Amino acid sequence: MKMLINAPETVVADALAGLAAAHPGLRVDAERRIVLRAEPGRAGKPALVSGGGSGHEPLHAGFVGFGMLDAACPGEVFTSPVPDQMLAAAQAVDTGGGVLFLVKNYTGDVLNFQLAADLLEDEGITARTVLIDDDVAVEDSLYTAGRRGTGATLFAEKHAGAAAERGASLDEAAAVAELTNAACRSFGIALGPGTTPSAGRPGFELGDGEIELGVGIHGEPGRRRAAYAPANELAEIAVEAVCADLDFSGDAMVLLNGMGASPLLELYIVYAEVVRALERRGVRVVRNLVGDYITSLNMPGFSVTVCRAEPELMDLWDAPVQTPALRWGR
């Protein structure tokens, strides 16, 4: 499989070099593989740190900056970062307010962030951890006990980041992330597999007329294989799955996320259908993002994340943010 890489072994290091070259607002410690704000956060602000396997760009490094994360720890592709990375990131960005780890619920990430939190406490720095587990597709999956974490991560990083900039304490920022996770549900559909650089071949196989309903961001199996259907039917399936799990009637924020290889033209088509499917259920979309935000390498497909637009959350959503992938209001 042809890819724009130098060698499978150097993919993450090479991409971090490009990330650092592209964004003067970021600083990359190539040795320890941590991505930091070039300008540290305000003294006493709780520091937000996230991370996970690479291959989901712009998540997480693309969300480092004012109003969102203080640091990100990218692991190898689809592989958890290690506790040392997380510890180094946390130590680098703590300014006395403690550290909030935002962790997508995958077993490797959860264990490693737990270890990092313990190590950090040994260093005398207070750590809090919030697990993100918004994907309604399945309980337990290839890499996960319980529900997987996906699109809610973006909302949690945005909301908790805004709260932290505004002066929230560590506990308050953690509470915002928890509230956000509880207010979000997601569901993804793949039209085909992504290809990992190390394997050099598709992560799974789908027939010509087949799709995967409830796919995970590493290509994990979802609820079932189904026959390919037009965008309006796929949007209905995703929205039904999400709304069956939580009552969203009222105002909502929506992330229509591309998995990597579906053109923006197609994502807008799905978005229009998602809005209609939500309206049929009494849900009015008041904020949205359409594009590739939490990808799965070059997987064609999409996921929908719906977040209840509680006034506090919407206010935090609207707050200024300056990161490579999200930027507004300042």
Place this chain on the structure above:
Amino acid sequence: MKMLINAPETVVADALAGLAAAHPGLRVDAERRIVLRAEPGRAGKPALVSGGGSGHEPLHAGFVGFGMLDAACPGEVFTSPVPDQMLAAAQAVDTGGGVLFLVKNYTGDVLNFQLAADLLEDEGITARTVLIDDDVAVEDSLYTAGRRGTGATLFAEKHAGAAAERGASLDEAAAVAELTNAACRSFGIALGPGTTPSAGRPGFELGDGEIELGVGIHGEPGRRRAAYAPANELAEIAVEAVCADLDFSGDAMVLLNGMGASPLLELYIVYAEVVRALERRGVRVVRNLVGDYITSLNMPGFSVTVCRAEPELMDLWDAPVQTPALRWGR
């Protein structure tokens, strides 16, 4: 080929519905297929109008907004919009300062925009047209006499848009677009084809180990087929092609553009190599964009556009912009 569409015939109309739903700053006249700023430009400001075939999103509709375009006319996929669309767009956004058409050099677009300019003059509205032809790959191609227009379009829309907001006359804004086009060169490389919704199959074929050097944004043939090579070699080929055509020594702005299906992870890898290849030639990158900006549906690959960072152009680049796809400084 599986796609996120309702039906091949309604792709553009359905995507425009999604675009309008997603961006309150845009207004879409679905009947005539024009995308406008929801808030009209200042009275007397020259109005910037662009357009072309769909399938290159976010170009052009994603660049409508303060500091950039006043309107975009999306044609069918890979098909020029029609003169009536362009005329309607121009009439809708003219506020007395005349209309600047920014036209990528493809024969259909050129003819149709020329017709629209004539019709507009008949209505008593002054029209100026600037052709963009920055792609060094080939003279004459499948749809083009002379060089094709590609990444310079983004710079021309940004620079002329900023000049117009600052009070430039129609002639002055046109001169900025011409200066920008003259200061830009581009070169693209495809690892594979894109798939048009109407055909439902890849637009061309490439062997497992083959790539297309100098590919056009509709999958037009480039200079030659070559064997697949790592990112550093591909970056060197693209940069050499661009720098052989124009002396860029000194400061430059760079667009590292994804063609649609190459993950952001890979684009950052290529970007790092492009910076190095430019540095070897005495070119220092002072501004950059890395991501999918002028796509070719789901084509895997990239293009590099280099723009000489003349002080006037860099100042216009840094000016505030508020569009769906470019946003900073306001």
